[in-house]
Amino acid sequence: MASTWNGGINDRKLKEEICEIGRRVYNKGFAAANDGNISIRVGENEVLCSPTMICKGFMTPDDICAVDMQGGQIAGKRKRTSEILLHLEIMRQRPDVKAVVHCHPPHATAFAVAREPIPQCILPEIEVFMGEVPLAPYETPGGSAFAETVTPFLKSTNTIILTNHGTVSFGKTLEEAYWKTEILDAYCRILILTKQLGKPVAYLDERKSRELLDLKKKLGFDDPRFHVEDCDLCSNSAFRQGYKEKMPVTTAFDAPPSFPGYLQKPTYETQSAKAAAPATNSTPDVEALVQAITAQVLAALGS
Numbered sequence: 001m002a003s004t005w006n007g008g009i010n011d012r013k014l015k016e017e018i019c020e021i022g023r024r025v026y027n028k029g030f031a032a033a034n035d036g037n038i039s040i041r042v043g044e045n046e047v048l049c050s051p052t053m054i055c056k057g058f059m060t061p062d063d064i065c066a067v068d069m070q071g072g073q074i075a076g077k078r079k080r081t082s083e084i085l086l087h088l089e090i091m092r093q094r095p096d097v098k099a100v101v102h103c104h105p106p107h108a109t110a111f112a113v114a115r116e117p118i119p120q121c122i123l124p125e126i127e128v129f130m131g132e133v134p135l136a137p138y139e140t141p142g143g144s145a146f147a148e149t150v151t152p153f154l155k156s157t158n159t160i161i162l163t164n165h166g167t168v169s170f171g172k173t174l175e176e177a178y179w180k181t182e183i184l185d186a187y188c189r190i191l192i193l194t195k196q197l198g199k200p201v202a203y204l205d206e207r208k209s210r211e212l213l214d215l216k217k218k219l220g221f222d223d224p225r226f227h228v229e230d231c232d233l234c235s236n237s238a239f240r241q242g243y244k245e246k247m248p249v250t251t252a253f254d255a256p257p258s259f260p261g262y263l264q265k266p267t268y269e270t271q272s273a274k275a276a277a278p279a280t281n282s283t284p285d286v287e288a289l290v291q292a293i294t295a296q297v298l299a300a301l302g303s
């Protein structure tokens with residue numbers, strides 16, 4: 001049974017890994033003073049985690065604590081982080097998750113404070129490596145009510161924004177969990193810089209957006225848009241079932257273009273083949289006719 005898990009609560013290498021990720025989090029400015037917390041699951045009922053009231057940039061392996069899956073401390077000289085219940089909730093709901101990073105990266109947290117959805121269909125790497133980032137509702141940090149704010153969003157994402165608080169990202173390894181935060185914050189920084197240029201963001205068109213999702217599928221990455229019927233590719237609607245109150249609405253950026261769901265049109269190739277068929281057909285279908293007329297009207301208006 002124990003052989004299915006790497007390491008254990010005394011694994012020095014994993015403790016060092018937590019310290020190393022702590023340094024990166026601190027050096028990137030993702031956690032001021034004693035902010036942020038990091039964890040790795042090392043057994044069915046054992047998790048290594050950072051302690052409370054310590055700067056993540058200066059931890060040593062001896063500072064690292066261990067808890068059980070209920071949050072009870074089972075090892076370590078220091079007291080475990082007060083936000084461990086958030087990590088444990090994610091690990092319970094997602095058995096594939098072995099590592100969690102929570103911090104307050106400033107650019108992503110700006111979106112958390114403005115309650116602004118992260119726009120999609122802009123940068124190719126973001127579409128492939130990230131996808132829609134849900135905004136979990138605010139709750140006072142620490143308790144189980146706080147931990148459960150993320151529960152409705154855990155399927156099909158490894159990155160969640162915590163409203164008026166920060167971010168949490170997770171994965172099979174600590175490195176993978178940390179990368180998600182770094183990618184998200186870099187993206188949010190680019191979006192904020194773009195906004196400062198005073199020009200609207202340029203969204204990718206439907207063809208290019210679908211190509212990226214097809215590529216993502218080929219690479220074996222998951223995306224909530226692969227599973228949700230009627231979800232608009234760029235409109236941050238894949239997690240709509242998770243929002244008990246109203247969904248966050250885009251206000252800082254122009255509304256994204258509307259491209260009907262990925263599921264209904266599995267690939268751009270099949271869609272274009274379908275659209276091309278009526279052109280060689282002696283009886284074109286009504287949809288193609290309407291499209292042709294619309295294109296002519298738009299051309300006429302533009303000239």
Ligand SMILES: [Zn+2]
Nearest residue numbers: 036103141166
């Ligand atoms: Zn926090």
